Amino acid sequence: MGHWEFVFLAYGIVWSAVLLYLVLLKRRLRKAEAERALYRRPGPSEDNA
Amino acid sequence: MMNTLRQTYWLLWKDLLLEIRRRESLLSMFFFGTILLFLFHFSFDIPRERIAEMAPGLLWLAFIFTGTLALTQLFQGEKDSQCLDALLLCPMDRGALYLAKVLFNLLMMVLVELVIFPLFGILFNLNFWNLLPSLFMVALLGTLGFCVLGTLFSALTLRARAKELLLPVILFPLMIPSILGTIRAMQILFGAGNLEELLPWIRLLIVFDVIFITVGFLIFEWVIEE
Amino acid sequence: MAMSAKGTGKARTILGALAVTVILLGLYWGLVRAPTHPGQLDIQRIMYLHIPSILTAYLSFFIVFVGSCLYLWKGERRDDILAYSAAEIGVLFTAATIITGILWGKKTWFSPGDWWTWDARLTFTALLLLIFVGYLMFRALIEDERRGAICGAVLGIIGFLDIPLIHMSVHWFQTLHQDPSILQTEKAPWENIPAAWLVPLSINFVAFILLFFYLLALRLRVGETEEEVKKLKLYGRA
Numbered sequence: 001m002g003h004w005e006f007v008f009l010a011y012g013i014v015w016s017a018v019l020l021y022l023v024l025l026k027r028r029l030r031k032a033e034a035e036r037a038l039y040r041r042p043g044p045s046e047d048n049a
Numbered sequence: 050m051m052n053t054l055r056q057t058y059w060l061l062w063k064d065l066l067l068e069i070r071r072r073e074s075l076l077s078m079f080f081f082g083t084i085l086l087f088l089f090h091f092s093f094d095i096p097r098e099r100i101a102e103m104a105p106g107l108l109w110l111a112f113i114f115t116g117t118l119a120l121t122q123l124f125q126g127e128k129d130s131q132c133l134d135a136l137l138l139c140p141m142d143r144g145a146l147y148l149a150k151v152l153f154n155l156l157m158m159v160l161v162e163l164v165i166f167p168l169f170g171i172l173f174n175l176n177f178w179n180l181l182p183s184l185f186m187v188a189l190l191g192t193l194g195f196c197v198l199g200t201l202f203s204a205l206t207l208r209a210r211a212k213e214l215l216l217p218v219i220l221f222p223l224m225i226p227s228i229l230g231t232i233r234a235m236q237i238l239f240g241a242g243n244l245e246e247l248l249p250w251i252r253l254l255i256v257f258d259v260i261f262i263t264v265g266f267l268i269f270e271w272v273i274e275e
Numbered sequence: 276m277a278m279s280a281k282g283t284g285k286a287r288t289i290l291g292a293l294a295v296t297v298i299l300l301g302l303y304w305g306l307v308r309a310p311t312h313p314g315q316l317d318i319q320r321i322m323y324l325h326i327p328s329i330l331t332a333y334l335s336f337f338i339v340f341v342g343s344c345l346y347l348w349k350g351e352r353r354d355d356i357l358a359y360s361a362a363e364i365g366v367l368f369t370a371a372t373i374i375t376g377i378l379w380g381k382k383t384w385f386s387p388g389d390w391w392t393w394d395a396r397l398t399f400t401a402l403l404l405l406i407f408v409g410y411l412m413f414r415a416l417i418e419d420e421r422r423g424a425i426c427g428a429v430l431g432i433i434g435f436l437d438i439p440l441i442h443m444s445v446h447w448f449q450t451l452h453q454d455p456s457i458l459q460t461e462k463a464p465w466e467n468i469p470a471a472w473l474v475p476l477s478i479n480f481v482a483f484i485l486l487f488f489y490l491l492a493l494r495l496r497v498g499e500t501e502e503e504v505k506k507l508k509l510y511g512r513a
Contacts, residue, residue, distance in 0.1 A: 006379075014374065032504055039504065198433070219409040233448065253443065
């Protein structure tokens with residue numbers, strides 16, 4: 001007793017930090033992919049990735 | 050090898066000549082160091098009996114700050130006058146350029162230390178004159194460590210934004226072994242500790258200097274290219 | 276890479292799913308199944324995060340070093356992206372280590388009311404964080420890409436070589452002031468830990484390693500895609 005709040009705090013901070021980083025990465029990836037698609041579309045070579 | 054040393058010598062000579070003619074960095078470093086001593090007096094108001102135990106930390110802090118001031122200027126002259134490109138066009142070892150800058154920086158800082166150490170003793174009424182030679186030996190090792198890494202990072206941050214800010218932020222954490230070693234060794238000297246206590250720190254300082262002068266010498270080619 | 280983008284995407288998804296599974300298993304084992312520690316009580320459960328975090332952080336910084344060396348040696352952008360990515364993830368895990376360490380220490384061996392103590396290992400880990408936050412700042416503040424990559428590589432190598440020296444000096448410095456912290460033991464770590472705690476620790480360790488590689492793969496993909504975009508912008512449409 002009395003320790004659980006610290007345990008949950010620790011787990012909460014760590015996993016939300018990881019999740020936040022994950023979300024930021026996903027967003028960055030989507031943005032980059034969208035931008036790449038924008039530059040590529042007019043070209044015929046779509047599947048050379 | 051002889052060739053590299055000769056090139057180092059001439060590059061060092063060029064920097065010294067410039068410094069002798071302009072006397073920019075040496076004077077400003079010296080005054081900055083003196084001002085820091087005054088600031089220390091005001092911020093700590095150190096009692097007389099505690100000055101010996103605080104002296105190493107204060108002195109070394111003053112040198113680190115003063116040295117950082119000099120580092121941001123180390124390649125500025127070459128950059129401003131577009132001499133860096135000309136220097137790099139010369140058929141010479143990049144390592145020689147690094148060594149020359151390290152030695153120049155070392156020389157400047159040692160000259161400042163030669164004045165600031167006694168000045169510290171006078172201002173704070175610290176009777177440490179018999180310790181001075183051994184303190185200088187430790188300071189020399191610490192200063193070399195500072196110059197070895199500092200020169201490298203001075204060149205690295207040359208083209209970064211906010212480089213005056215960035216340099217200490219990157220440099221200081223990496224300097225921790227050298228800073229700790231110097232201060233601790235000086236404290237042991239002040240406290241009249243024995244050689245056994247002193248030796249590990251001296252060894253640490255030497256190892257630090259040797260590792261990073263080697264790495265710096267080898268890696269400088271990439272750092273300064275363009 | 277020889278594999279197609281779609282192939283690596285699929286592999287990444289599988290890796291991610293695997294990571295999530297083991298993480299959930301680790302959470303269950305660490306928070307529910309593992310018995311309460313007799314001495315430290317439930318606060319010891321933080322160790323299931325703390326120890327895997329720091330080991331993963333070390334792994335990251337080692338990869339920064341390897342990527343940096345490879346980049347200086349061969350000059351391939353991919354190695355630089357690897358170093359940069361690993362540094363980011365390393366900072367994340369180092370920060371996690373410090374936070375969990377403080378929360379654990381507060382209930383076990385900090386003086387009451389303290390949120391910090393100048394213990395050698397805590398100080399050392401904080402310095403590690405400072406160095407690699409400096410690395411990220413450095414990368415952000417250099418505009419020229421090639422220049423940034425070279426500078427990052429140099430910093431990555433110097434930082435890694437400095438780690439043992441910093442570790443040594445900080446430990447020497449602290450042991451002069453205070454006793455070494457309470458966890459000092461002569462035996463290898465796994466010989467001291469009973470199976471009841473070793474099992475959740477190992478599961479969480481595997482979970483963190485999987486998570487690390489998933490994040491690294493994702494971050495590499497981001498770096499590579501951004502690289503492609505830059506090239507497309509520079510040389511026009513493909």
